[in-house]
Amino acid sequence: MSFSSILIWLGAGLLALGTILKFAPGAFSWFGHLPGDLRIDDENRHLFVPVTSMIVVSLILSLLLNWWLRR
Numbered sequence: 001m002s003f004s005s006i007l008i009w010l011g012a013g014l015l016a017l018g019t020i021l022k023f024a025p026g027a028f029s030w031f032g033h034l035p036g037d038l039r040i041d042d043e044n045r046h047l048f049v050p051v052t053s054m055i056v057v058s059l060i061l062s063l064l065l066n067w068w069l070r071r
Contacts, residue, residue, distance in 0.1 A: 031053055032048075032050055032053055034050075034052040034053055034056070035052060036051050036052030036055075037049070037050045037051060037052050037053055038050075038051060
């Protein structure tokens, strides 16, 4: 597969993801609010560390890349 076709598929995937996020905002409302995502709020500071959410993203991307590279 050539580099240009990879870029086309990547662009199409990003377009599809953007469309889903635009027209179905409630579909990913759970993201960033999982148990294990750290939120610390003070008067002057706000800290958010999405530990569990990034583990979920990493697992999904690993599964997709393994599936893509093995076919």
